[in-house]
Amino acid sequence: MNTFLQLLVNGLGKGAVYALLALGFVVIYKATEVINFAHGSLVLVGGFLVYELKDTLGWVGAAVVGIVAAALAGLLIERVLLANARAADHNSLALLTIGVDVIITEEVVRRVGADIPFIGDPYDAQPIQLGAITIFRTQAIALVVGAVLITAFLLAFRYSSWGVAMRAQAENREAAALMGIRSSRVTATAWLVAGALAGVAVLFIATQDFSGAGLGRGTHAIALVAFPAAILGGLDSTAGAVVGGIVVGLTEALSAQYISFEFSKSAVFLVMLVVLVVRPSGLFGTKELSRV
Amino acid sequence: MSDTLVKPTSPPAGAPPARRRNRLAIAGGAVLLLVLVLLPVLIGNEVAYLKVAQYILIGAVGGIGLTLLVGQAGQLSLAHPFFLLVGAVSYAVISGEAEAGLVGLGLPPVVGLVGAVLISGLFGLAFAPVAGRLRGIYLGVASLSLVFLGLWLGQSLESLTGGTSSGRTPPNFELLGFVFANSQPAPTILGIAIQKQQRLWYLFLVLAVVAYLLARGAVRSRIGRAWRAVRDNEAAATAMGVNVTRVKAGAFVVSSAYAGLAGVMTALWLDLVKPDENEFTGNYSLTVAIAFLAIVIIGGLGSVPGAVFGAIVVYGLQQFFLLGANEFGWFADAQFGGLTAVVLSAFVYGAAVVLVVLFEPGGAAAIGRRLLARRTNTTDSRTDTAVPAASGGRERSPERNDDDPRA
Numbered sequence: 001m002n003t004f005l006q007l008l009v010n011g012l013g014k015g016a017v018y019a020l021l022a023l024g025f026v027v028i029y030k031a032t033e034v035i036n037f038a039h040g041s042l043v044l045v046g047g048f049l050v051y052e053l054k055d056t057l058g059w060v061g062a063a064v065v066g067i068v069a070a071a072l073a074g075l076l077i078e079r080v081l082l083a084n085a086r087a088a089d090h091n092s093l094a095l096l097t098i099g100v101d102v103i104i105t106e107e108v109v110r111r112v113g114a115d116i117p118f119i120g121d122p123y124d125a126q127p128i129q130l131g132a133i134t135i136f137r138t139q140a141i142a143l144v145v146g147a148v149l150i151t152a153f154l155l156a157f158r159y160s161s162w163g164v165a166m167r168a169q170a171e172n173r174e175a176a177a178l179m180g181i182r183s184s185r186v187t188a189t190a191w192l193v194a195g196a197l198a199g200v201a202v203l204f205i206a207t208q209d210f211s212g213a214g215l216g217r218g219t220h221a222i223a224l225v226a227f228p229a230a231i232l233g234g235l236d237s238t239a240g241a242v243v244g245g246i247v248v249g250l251t252e253a254l255s256a257q258y259i260s261f262e263f264s265k266s267a268v269f270l271v272m273l274v275v276l277v278v279r280p281s282g283l284f285g286t287k288e289l290s291r292v
Numbered sequence: 293m294s295d296t297l298v299k300p301t302s303p304p305a306g307a308p309p310a311r312r313r314n315r316l317a318i319a320g321g322a323v324l325l326l327v328l329v330l331l332p333v334l335i336g337n338e339v340a341y342l343k344v345a346q347y348i349l350i351g352a353v354g355g356i357g358l359t360l361l362v363g364q365a366g367q368l369s370l371a372h373p374f375f376l377l378v379g380a381v382s383y384a385v386i387s388g389e390a391e392a393g394l395v396g397l398g399l400p401p402v403v404g405l406v407g408a409v410l411i412s413g414l415f416g417l418a419f420a421p422v423a424g425r426l427r428g429i430y431l432g433v434a435s436l437s438l439v440f441l442g443l444w445l446g447q448s449l450e451s452l453t454g455g456t457s458s459g460r461t462p463p464n465f466e467l468l469g470f471v472f473a474n475s476q477p478a479p480t481i482l483g484i485a486i487q488k489q490q491r492l493w494y495l496f497l498v499l500a501v502v503a504y505l506l507a508r509g510a511v512r513s514r515i516g517r518a519w520r521a522v523r524d525n526e527a528a529a530t531a532m533g534v535n536v537t538r539v540k541a542g543a544f545v546v547s548s549a550y551a552g553l554a555g556v557m558t559a560l561w562l563d564l565v566k567p568d569e570n571e572f573t574g575n576y577s578l579t580v581a582i583a584f585l586a587i588v589i590i591g592g593l594g595s596v597p598g599a600v601f602g603a604i605v606v607y608g609l610q611q612f613f614l615l616g617a618n619e620f621g622w623f624a625d626a627q628f629g630g631l632t633a634v635v636l637s638a639f640v641y642g643a644a645v646v647l648v649v650l651f652e653p654g655g656a657a658a659i660g661r662r663l664l665a666r667r668t669n670t671t672d673s674r675t676d677t678a679v680p681a682a683s684g685g686r687e688r689s690p691e692r693n694d695d696d697p698r699a
Contacts, residue, residue, distance in 0.1 A: 035429045035432075081646065081650065084650065085649060085650050088649055088650070088653050091368070091428065091429075092649045092653050093649065094429065095585070095589050095645065095649055096645065096646055096649035096650065098582055098585060098586070098589075098642075098645060099586070099589075099641075099642045099643065099644070099645030099646035099649070100642070100646060101582075101642075102582060102586070102638050102639075102641065102642030102645070103638070103639055103642035103643060103646075106634075106635045106638040106639060106642070107635075107639075110632070110635050217570075217572040217573065218570070218572065220572065221570070221571050221572045221578065224436070224578065227433045227436065228433060228436075228437070231429075231430055231433045231434070235429065235430070262444055262447055262448065263444055265440050265443075265444070265571065266437070266440045266441050266443070266444040268440075269436065269437030269440045269441065270437065270441070272433070272434065272437060273422060273434055273437050276422070276425070276426055276430060276434050277421075277422055277425060280425045280426050280427070280430060281430065282430070
C-alpha cells in the first residue's frame with residue numbers, strides 16, 4: 001500500500017510535467033492546427049541556458065532566463081519560419097518543425113557534450129520522508145508548480161481576452177479575423193506560451209528524480225512522451241491535455257514498478273493505442289466529421 | 293489532382309516531345325545503371341566508398357517504402373525503424389544457425405530474405421486495423437508506439453535478437469551456391485576482385501532496382517490511383533468504388549515490407565543484428581524514423597525517384613562525412629561534443645527539410661519536374677505552337693502534385 005501511495009504521488013508529479021508539455025502541443029495546435037515536433041528542442045533550449053548560467057546567475061535567475069529563452073525560441077520559430085510559409089498546409093508545417101527540431105537538438109546536444117548535466121539543483125535527489133513513504137522532492141514540487149500553472153492557464157484561457165481570442169480563432173479563423181482578432185498575434189502568443197511551459201517542464205525533467213538522465217537526447221525523448229499525453233486527451237482539448245498528462249505519468253510510474261522499467265515507456269504508448277482504437281480523436285478531442 | 297485532370301487534354305501535338313522525353317529518360321536511366329554496375333570498378337579497391345554507396349541504397353529502399361505510404365496513401369508513419377528491426381531480426385532468425393541460446397532455423401538465406409520481407413509485411417498488416425481508424429497526426433504518433441514496442445521487444449527477446457550487448461551475426465547471403473563473402477580465388481571484373489563488399493553492392497543494387505521498379509509500377513497503376521484517391525478524399529474514393537479500409541491496409545503492408553527489406557540490407561551492411569539500447573540513438577530508433585521522414589520530404593512526398601534523391605542527401609551525406617572523418621581526418625579537432633560528421637549531416641538535412649517546406653513543398657521531385665517541363669516547353673515552341681498549358685498549371689499547383697508518374 002505504501003509503495004502504491006508513493007507511486008501515486010510520484011506518478012502524479014510526472015503527470016503534471018507531461019501535462020505542461022502536452023498543453024504546449026494543444027495551445028499551438030488550437031491556434032494554428034500545426035503539430036509542433038520541435039517541442040523537444042524548446043525544452044532543450046531552456047534546459048541548456050539553465051545549465052550554462054546557473055553558476056553565474058544563481059539557479060533562480062538561470063531558471064527565469066531559461067524559461068524566457070524557451071518562450072522566445074518558440075516565438076522565433078513561429079515568426080521567422082512558420083509565419084513566412086503561409087502557402088504550406090498544416091501538415092507540411094509540422095514536417096518543417098521536424099527539420100527545426102533536428103537542427104536545434106543536435107546543436108544543444110553537442111554543446112552539452114559529454115556532461116549530460118542535471119539542472120534541478122534546489123530539489124533534486126533530496127527525497128521527502130512522510131511516515132513510511134518516500135516521495136521524490138522533484139515530483140512533489142512539480143506537482144505543485146504544475147497544478148498552479150495549469151490552473152492559471154485554464155483560467156486565462158477561459159476568461160482573459162487572450163483566451164477568448166484564442167478560442168475564437170480555434171473555432172473559426174476567418175470569422176475571428178473579421179471580428180478584429182489579430183490572427184498573427186494570437187498565433188505568436190500561443191507559441192510564446194508553449195515555449196514558456198516547455199521551459200518550466202525541463203527544470204523537472206533533467207533531474208535524477210524524474211528520469212535519471214541529465215540534459216541531452218534523453219530529455220528530448222521524454223518530451224516526445226508528452227506526445228501520447230496530448231494525443232490521448234485529444235489534440236484540441238486543454239482539459240484533455242491535463243488528463244492525458246496524468247494518465248501518462250501514472251502509467252509510467254506504475255508499470256515501471258509492477259512490470260519492468262524497460263516496459264514503462266512502451267506501456268505509455270500501448271495505453272495511448274488502446275484509447276485511440278476506441279476513440280480515434282482522443283478522449284476529449286473533437287470528432288472529425290466528413291460531409292459528402 | 294489538378295494535373296491528372298489536365299493531362300489528357302494536352303493535344304496530340306504534345307506527343308512527340310513526350311516520346312522524345314521518354315527516350316531521353318530511358319537513355320539516361322541506362323547510362324546511370326551502367327555507371328552503377330561499374331561502380332566497384334570505378335571505385336577500385338577503396339571499399340569504404342562502396343560502403344557509402346551501399347548505405348544510400350538502404351536509405352533508398354526504405355525511403356521508397358515510406359514515400360508510398362506517406363506521400364501516395366497519405367498516412368503519416370514514424371514506425372519505419374520498427375519494421376526495419378523486424379526485417380533484420382527475421383532474417384537472422386530464419387537463416388541463422390541455432391547457437392548459444394539463440395534461435396535460428398538455418399534455412400537458406402534466400403528464404404530468410406523473402407521471409408523477412410513477408411513477416412515485416414504481416415506486422416504491417418497487424419497494425420493496419422489501428423492505422424485504418426486514425427488520421428494524420430494521430431496516426432503519426434500512434435505509429436511512434438511501434439518504435440517503443442520494438443525497443444522493448446528487442447531488449448527482452450534476447451533469444452531472437454541477440455540482446456543489446458552483443459547482438460548476433462546475420463548469416464552471409466547466398467544464392468544458388470554463390471556466397472556473398474570473401475573467397476579465394478575471387479572472380480574479377482576488369483581487374484578488380486569481386487569480394488564480399490562488391491558482391492553485396494550488386495545484391496543491394498538488384499534489390500533496390502527491383503524495389504524501385506515495383507514502386508513505380510504500383511504508383512502508375514490502379515493501386516497507386518486508389519492510394520491517391522483515398523489520400524485526397526476518403527468519401528469520394530468510397531463513392532468511386534475504392535475499398536478504403538483495404539487500400540489503407542494494403543499501403544501499410546507494402547510500406548512495411550519495403551522497410552523489412554531495408555532491415556535485411558542493414559543487417560548485411562553492418563554484419564550485425566543488434567537491438568538499440570535506448571529509443572533515441574541506434575539503427576532502429578526515433579532518429580532513424582525522423583531521418584526516413586526527412587528522406588521523403590526532401591525528395592518530395594510520394595515521388596519514388598525523389599526518395600532515392602532524399603536517400604542520397606540524408607543517408608549519403610552522413611556516411612560521406614563519416615568517411616571524410618576516418619580517411620582524411622575531417623573534424624579531427626572536434627572532440628566529443630564538437631561538430632562531428634553525424635551532427636553536420638543532421639544540420640544539412642534538417643535545413644534541407646525546412647527549406648523544402650518553405651520554398652518548394654513538392655521537394656526535389658517538383659524541381660526536377662519543372663526543369664523537365666521547361667526543356668520540353670522550349671522544344672515545343674520550336675517544333676509546334678501548341679504549348680501545353682498543363683505544365684504552367686502544374687508548376688504552380690499548390691497541392692502535392694506528386695502523382696505525375698512521369699516525374
